[in-house]
Amino acid sequence: MKKQNLLTAAIFAGLVLGLIAGELLFRHYSGDVPTSWLDGLNFVGDTFFMRLLKMVLVPLVASSVIAGVASIGDPSQLGRVGGWTVVYYFSTMAAAVILGVVLVSQIGPGEGFPSELRIESVVAFDAQQGTIQTRVSEASGTGLWGAFQNICKQLIPSNPVGAAAQGQLLPTISFSLLLGIVLTTLGSKGRPVLDFFQSLFEAMMKLVGWILWLAPLGVGCLVAWTVARIGSVALVGPLGKYMLTVFIGLLLHGAIVLPLVLWLVGRTNPYRFMWQMKDALMTAFGTDSSSATLPVTIETAQKSGGCSKRSSEFVLPLGATINMDGTALYEAVAVVFLFQCFGIDLGPVQLGIVVLTATLAAVGAAGIPSAGLVTMVIVVEAVNGSLGDQTPHLPLAAVGIILGVDRILDMCRTTVNVWGDSVGAKIITRLAPDTPGSVPAPGSAPGSAPGSAPENSSGNASE
Ligand code: ASP
DSSP states (O other), X not given: OOHHHHHHHHHHHHHHHHHHHHHHHHHHTTTOOOHHHHHHHHHHHIIIIIHHHHHHHHHHXXXXXXXXXXXXXXXXXXXHHHHHHHHHHHHHHHHHHHHHHHHHHHHOTTTTOOHHHHHHHHHHHHHOOOHHHHHHHHHTTOHHHHHHHHHHHHHSOSOHHXXXXXXXXXXXXXXXXXXXXXXXXXXXXXXXXXXXXXXXXHHHHHHHHHHGGGHHHHHHHHXXXXXXXXXXXXXXXXTHHHHHHHHHHHHHIIIIIHHHHHHHHHOSOHHHHHHHTHHHHHHHHHHOOHHHHHHHHHHHHXXXXXXXXXXXXXXXXXXXXXXXHHHHHHHHHHHHHHHHHTTOOOOHHHHHHHHHHHHHHHHXXXXXXXXXXXXXXXXXXXXXXXXXXXXXXXXXXXXXXXXXXXXXXXXXXXXXXXXXXXXXXXXHHHHSOOOTTTSOOTTSOTTTHHHHSOOOGGGOTTO
């Protein structure tokens, strides 16, 4: 068996064993799995896999964006690639949100939700002082304008090194983007620094290749940890219909909408590409984090998925931070569901607000576990604000209703997030293919190659 196939089979086995072990633990302890088990599983998965991925993340993202931008080179082509990338991100996220709104309105998972359970969850959420409660209260009160300001501030960091040291990706990306552009304009003077980052990128990718061998263990433990806390019984409980709505939405978006876009715009067999990206998708499922998965996504996109270096090194890091189709869809379903639970009818205006704000909230969500649950607060507040004084408003503590099952949904929406990023990279590969001589190898002259690279006819966006 080839090394790559062996790894894929091992990750898949880890995932399946994790699901089974988690469910067995849940049943054995009747849903009350001892903390020692849960802590142990989380410790192994987090420390020996997630932390290793996070360890390479900042240097990988910085070097990847700088090398990617440098290999695109010519600012006008970079502008075109960047423009289409943003168009792709926003249109697919908007499509995901609209799909979510339509499904949740049709299925109505919150109608008839038991009121005792509703009150119990809200009171329990208010009474606890956990991480999620803190994150939700920090996110509340900022409103849309606050969320927008926050994104702008991240895009223009006053101290990019400090932001990178704190592991913040968006500021790191925007600074690297500018640095990459400037370096290419410097010609031979920029070459040593570009060579350095290109070489750093190669080194990080090699490290990722090694770390990936721990994926079966990491993914298995993390999945077991999640399932042991929630159990498959949640699927038939009062939240079952809500979870099913999210699953159907993610399935339709991931297996039909995105493949259709890839087939039509990227002229690629979408399901073959999905198969090629399986290592990244399984890692996303296990880790619940598109940021932590990013190193694997880049590696898989380049080595198996046939994405150009020029597109994947630039599009994937940006996508992991701002393109979140799964999160956008989930936020729309969750918000409308919660309003339904409280018997508050949302009219077309409110649903329109959900579409707009859920897209923005998903952009603002970091690629980390439960980020979507937290930024959902922005959507709830915007809808509340439009309801007027006569209609009851949704308390923020209502997120307590869905908190318990969030992690399972997070696994699925993160997978769709990473799939959306990968589809974007594959589509942009048509626009920015690797042409011979366009990809600077360490020690070569990256500054001069990109601009002079002949533009491949197949790289035309209008094709
Ligand atoms: N966990 C998701 C991600 O990393 C974000 C979310 O919570 O929806 O992509």
